[in-house]
Amino acid sequence: MNLKEWIFTTDHKRVGILYLIGSIAAFGVAGIMALLMRAELSAIGPTITADPTTYNVWLYAHGAIMILGFQIPALTGFFANYCVPLMIGAKDVAFPRVNALSVWLFYVGVILALLTFFIPDPPDVMWTGYPPYSTITAGNTALYSLTVLILGFASIIGGVNFLTTVAFMRAPGLGWGKLNVFVWCILGAFVMQLIFVPVLGSAVTLISLDKYLGTHFFDPAMGGDVLTYQNLFWFYSHPAVYVIFLPFIGVVFEIIATFARNPVFNYKAAVYGGIGGIVLISGEVWIHHLYVSGMPDWLRIGQMVSTLLISVPVGLLVISLVGTLYKGAISFETPMLYALGVVFLFLIGGLTGIPLAITSLTVNLSETYYVVGHFHYVMAVAGTFAIFGGVYYWFPKMSGRMYNELWGKIGFWITFVGVNIVFWTMMDIGARIGLPRRYYDYAQFPQAADAQHLMTIGAVILGVGFVIALLNWIIGAAKGPKAGDNPWGSPSLEWTTVSPPPHGNWPSPPSVSEEWSPYAHGKR
Amino acid sequence: MLDDKRTVGALLALAAAGPALAEKTIPTAARIIDPAAGWDHLWRDVLIDITVIGIIFALITAYLIWKYRRRPDNQQGSAPRLSAAAAIGWVVIPSFVFMADDFYLAANGWQLWNTFREVPADRLEVQLESGMYSWDYTYPNGVQTQNELKVPAGKPVLLRMTSRDTIHNHYIPDFRVKEDSMPGRITYLWFYPQKPGTHVVTCTEYCGVMHSYMAGQVVVLPPAEYQAWYEAEGAKVKKAAAPAATLSKTPA
Amino acid sequence: MSHGGEAVHHGHGGHDEHEAWGTSVWPFVISFGVLALAVAFMLQFVYHKPFAAVIALGLGIPMILGGVAGWVSEAMGRGEGLSYGAMGWFILAEAMIFMSFFAAYWFMRLDVALVWPPAGTVPLPQVLPLVMTAVLVASSLTIHHAEHLMHAGDKRGFVRWLVVTILLGATFLGMSAYEWTHLIHDGFTIATNAFGTIFFSVTGLHGSHVVVGLAIFVAGLVPALMGNISEGFWRTASLYWHFVDIIWFFVVSQVYYW
Ligand code: HEA
C-alpha cells in the first residue's frame, strides 16, 4: 500500500476512511478522559488527582473532543464521504480537493485539541466556553477558540461540497424521490451546518478578542453583555445536536431497511415531514439551554413550544423506523443489533428531553446529572451505537472482508448493559438528588456516593465492549474472510460495485430504471 | 392488515392523551402557592406521560421484531404498499396526537412557570452577590452573611442576585429553585420555606476551579428565633457604624 | 454476488481497468499552514513570544500562499474554479457571521445598556459615511456595467470598467482608514468601551471583505488584461461584491446613524 496515495488522496472513499481513523482515535482519547473522570468521581474527596483543574481539563477535553472531534466528523465526515457518492451513483464528489482540504483541516483541529495535554496552561472552559470565566481563566482559551474555529470551517467547506454533489451528480434516473434516507439526512445536516456554524465561529472568536485583544463584547463594566455569548453559542449548538442526530438516524434507516428486507415505511413522511421539519424548527429553540439564566418570558414561551413540537418530526421518523419492521424478514447480524439498540435507547434519550423542554421543570433539572444522562442517552449512546452499527454495516464494502460475527455480538451486549448502568443512574441521581454536573467533588451530596461508584463500574464495562468492537474491526480488516460485493443483499447502489470499490467507483457510471429504489428488495 | 395499523394508531392516540386527562391538582387552597410542590406534581405527571409513550413504542417495536424475524434464509419482506390515504393518515393522525400532548405539557408547564416568577407580596427580600467562591447575602437592615442564609419559617423569600466575577447559579435542591447570577444583570428567584430545618445551597454554573466547593446552606428558623437573631445582628451592624459588616461565618 | 441486475445498468468495461487514485498535495500543505497560523496566534497573544510567533508565521503564510498557488495551477481548467452555486452557499454563511456581530450589538444596546453610547465615545463623523456609501454603491453599479459589457463581448470596455470598480473600492478603503486614524487619534479605540468594540470590529470585518473582494478583482485583472476572461469567474466575483455592498447598508444604518 502506497502511503503517499493515502495522505494526499482526493478520492472520497479514502478521505472518508481518513475521517474514520481520525474520529475513532479522537473517540479513544476522549473515552479515556471519561474513564479518568469516572475514576475521580468514584468516591467523595480527591481520588486520582488532588487538583480540580486537572479534572476540569479532562472534562473540557472529553466534551469538546467527543462532539467536535468524534461524532460530527464521523457522521458528516466519514459516513457522508464514504456513502453519499456511492449511494447516488457518482464517481466522486463535486470538489475532490476541497474534500481533501476539509479532512486535513479536521486533523489540524484534532491536533490542536490534543495540544491540550501538552501545554502548561490547558483550557478549562468546558465545551461551552462561557464568558466571563473563559475570558479571565489562567487557561489557554485561545486553544479552545482556534480548535472550534478550524473544525467548524472544515465542516462548512464539506457542506458546500456535498450540497453541490447531490444536486448535480446523481446517476441518470435517480430522482430526488429515490435518494436513500441517509442522503437526505446528510443534506439536512449540511444545510444546518452552513447556516449555524458561522455563528459559533463568531462566538468563539469574540471570546478570544475579549481575552487577548482588549475588546469588551462580554464585559458589563464597559457596556458589554455576558449573555450574548450564550445566545450565540446555543444558536449553533442546539442545531448541532440535530447535525448529529440526522445522519445517525439516517444510518439506522439504512441498516433497518436492509435487515428487515423492507422498503422504508412512509418514505415521504420521514423525508419531508421528519427531516424537513427538524431543519425548519431547529433554529428557534436555543433558549431551552438558557432557561435558568433569566431570559425574558416573551422569548421563553415560544421556544418552549417549538422545543416540544420537535417531538412531531422526530416522532414521524421513529414511526417510519419502527414501521419498516412491519411484515419484514428480520435478521439479527451485528449492525442490526446496534440499529435496534438505537431505537430503544433513543426513545429513552429523546423522551427524557421532554421534561427539560418544559421551562418550569427545568428549574430543578438544569445543570444536574439529569441533563448529563439525557444527552448521553441521546447522543453518546444512540449516536455512538449508530456509528458503530454503520461501521459494521459498511465494513465489508470498505475492506472487502468480514468481521467476526460472534465477537461483534458479544461487544454489543456488553456495551448495551454498560451504558444503561451508567446513564440511567445519572438521570436518576440528577432528578432525585439534584447532583450538579461539572463537579470535581460532591461532599455536599453524600447520598450520591453509591450511585457514583456504580457508574464507575458501568463505565469500565461499556468501555470493554467498545474496545472489543475496535479490535474486531482491526482484526477483520487485516485477516477476515472475503466478504463478497453484497453480503447483506441490499439493492442500494453502493452494493452494486466491487468491495472495496476502485477509484471512480464503477468502471462506468450506473444508471437506474423506473422500478429501482434503494429499498426495492428482491426485485432485481 | 391496514386495520391492524389503524387499531395500533388509535391505541397510541388514547395512551398519549391518557395522562393529559389526568385531573390537575396544583394546590390553590393555600394562600401562597409553593412552586416546589407544583414542581413535584408536574414532574410526576410528565414522568407518567413520557413513560407511557416510551413503553408503547418499545412494546410495539419488540413485538414487530419478534413477530417478523426471518424464518427461511431467503425470505423477503412483504410490506404492503401504502395507499395515498394511508400515507397521509400516518402523518396527520400521529402529528395531531403528539401536538395535543405537546400543547398540554406546554400549558401546564407555563402555568407552573408563572408561580415560579410571581413573588407573593408579603416576603423577605435579600440581596445576593455571588463571587468566586462564596454566596454573600445582605438583609434589608444591612446584616450580611456569607454562605448561610437564615430565614424564618412560613414566609416567602426573594433573592435578588448579581455576581461580581463569573456566572454562578444559586441552587437549593430542596426548594426546587435555581437561577444564574451574573455580572451586569440582576436576576431573582423565590422559595417558600415552611418548616424549620437546613437545606443545601450549591452552585450549578461552572464558575472556576473551586466550582464544586461553592456550597452553603439555607437555615430555616422558627419565626421567633429568626426575629431575635435578625435584631441582634442588626444592632451590631448599627454599632459598628462603619460599612465593614460582620460576617457570621459558618463552616459550609 | 452480481453487480448488475435489471434495475441498475452499467456500461460495459472490465473491473480491473480502473484509473490511478487521484491525489493532490496542496490541501495537505494548506491545512498545516493553517495550523502554523493558529500556533503563531497563541505564541504571540497567549505566551507573548513574538520572535517564535514570527517564525511560525514565516512557516504558515508561505505554506498557505504556496498551497493556494499550487492548487490553482493544478486545478486550472478542470472546472474546480470558483463556482456560482457554491458562492451562494458561501454568502449565506458569511451573512450569518455579520448577523452574529449585529446580534451582539443589539443585545448590549437593547437588553442591558442603561445609557447609550457608553462613556468615552466620541462623536462619529456624519458626512464621510454618506460619501463612502455613495462610492461603494457606485462601484457596485460599475462592476454590473462591466459584466454587462463582458456578456456583450466588449473586452476592452469590460477591463476599463473593472479598473474603475477597483479604484472606487480602493477609495472606499482609503476613506475608512482615514476615519479610523482620526477616531483613534481622538482616543476612541476598539478597547475604549463596548461601542468602540462594536464599531471597530464591524467596520473592520466589513473592510476585510472589501479587501478580499479587491484581491479577487486584481487576481482576475491580470489574465483579463491579456484577453483571458472567464465569464463564470466574473459572475461569481461580482456576486460577492454586491453582497459586500449590501452588507454595508446594514453597517451604516446600524452603527453610524442609530
Ligand atoms: C444528538 C443529540 C441530541 C438530541 C437529538 C437531543 C434532543 C432533544 N433534547 Fe437535548 N441535549 C443534547 C443533545 C441532544 N438533545 C446535549 C448535548 C445537551 C446538553 C448540552 C450541554 O449543556 O452541555 C442537551 C440538553 C438539552 C436541554 C437543556 C437542558 C439544560 O441544560 O437545562 C433541553 C431542554 O429543553 C433538551 C431537550 C431536548 C429535546 C426536547 C429533544 C428532542 O429533539 C427529542 C425528541 C424525541 C422524542 C420526544 C422521542 C421520540 C418521539 C416520539 C416517540 C413521539 C411522541 C413523543 C411526544 C409527543 C412527547 N436537551
Ligand code: HEA
Ligand atoms: C458524543 C459524545 C459523548 C460520548 C460518546 C461520551 C461518552 C462517555 N461519557 Fe460523556 N460527555 C459528553 C459527551 C460524550 N460523552 C459531553 C458533551 C459532556 C459535557 C461536557 C461539559 O460539561 O462541558 C460529557 C460529560 C460527561 C460526564 C459529566 C462529568 C461532569 O459533569 O462532571 C461524565 C461523567 O461520568 C461522562 C461520562 C462518559 C462516559 C463514561 C462515556 C463512555 O461512553 C465512554 C466510553 C468510551 C471509552 C471507554 C473509550 C474506549 C476506547 C478505548 C479505550 C480505545 C483506545 C484506543 C485508541 C486511543 C485508539 N461524560
Ligand code: CUA
Ligand atoms: Cu459558582 Cu459554580
Ligand SMILES: [Cu+2]
Ligand atoms: Cu438543545
